Amino acid sequence: MKKGIILYQSKYGATEKYARWLQEETGFDIIKTKDADISSLLEYDAIILGGGVYASGIAGLSFLKRNITKLNDKKIAVFCVGASPYDENAIDQIRKLHFKDQLSAIPLYYCRGAWYEEKMTFPDRTLCRILQKSVAKQDPDTYEPWQKALMCAVGQSCDWTDRAYLTDLLAYVKSA
Numbered sequence: 765m766k767k768g769i770i771l772y773q774s775k776y777g778a779t780e781k782y783a784r785w786l787q788e789e790t791g792f793d794i795i796k797t798k799d800a801d802i803s804s805l806l807e808y809d810a811i812i813l814g815g816g817v818y819a820s821g822i823a824g825l826s827f828l829k830r831n832i833t834k835l836n837d838k839k840i841a842v843f844c845v846g847a848s849p850y851d852e853n854a855i856d857q858i859r860k861l862h863f864k865d866q867l868s869a870i871p872l873y874y875c876r877g878a879w880y881e882e883k884m885t886f887p888d889r890t891l892c893r894i895l896q897k898s899v900a901k902q903d904p905d906t907y908e909p910w911q912k913a914l915m916c917a918v919g920q921s922c923d924w925t926d927r928a929y930l931t932d933l934l935a936y937v938k939s940a
């Protein structure tokens with residue numbers, strides 16, 4: 765397999781868990797995205813970047829956006845980790861939002877993460893409560909997948925992490 769590295773940004777641990785599973789499966793190096801330096805990435809053939817989904821943004825993706833022109837010859841894949849169940853349309857929406865121009869050819873994979881209200885920072889918990897209150901005013905039949913997950917998770921601790929979410933990403937990384 766190629767020489768590769770996994771970059772990850774995780775606030776509550778689910779993305780880190782997936783990154784470490786990927787490391788076990790691939791033997792790639794691993795580093796937090798915030799500690800990555802573009803010049804040290806040039807020695808790798810493959811780069812996997814993973815980030816938690818927070819209010820539809822992917823943590824750490826800006827690193828790739830900033831540096832994509834220097835990574836032309838690399839095999840790159842991104843995985844994002846959210847609370848919503850797997851949903852093709854929701855992933856397409858995230859793709860459309862964040863994978864424009866030079867990022868458009870990069871494959872995006874989705875892994876379901878976790879929800880630990882008791883671990884959340886005060887601002888995150890406040891934001892989630894505001895979101896839950898506003899979603900609660902809608903008809904439940906009209907909920908988007910992330911809204912359903914948000915409402916199910918009220919006051920709960922949930923861990924949906926599962927190695928099986930990495931199957932397609934691993935197949936892509938291991939392909940020539």
Ligand SMILES: Cc1cc2nc3c(=O)[nH]c(=O)nc-3n(C[C@H](O)[C@H](O)[C@H](O)COP(=O)(O)O)c2cc1C
Pocket residue numbers: 773774775776777778779780815816817818819820821845846847848876877878879880884888889891892910
């Ligand atoms: C402030 C906040 C916003 C979030 N927004 C979303 C979202 O838009 N879509 C989603 O699927 N999950 C959302 N989540 C759930 C996280 O994506 C989930 O907890 C995931 O496991 C985070 O990754 P981490 O555990 O690596 O930090 C949000 C969580 C927080 C705290």
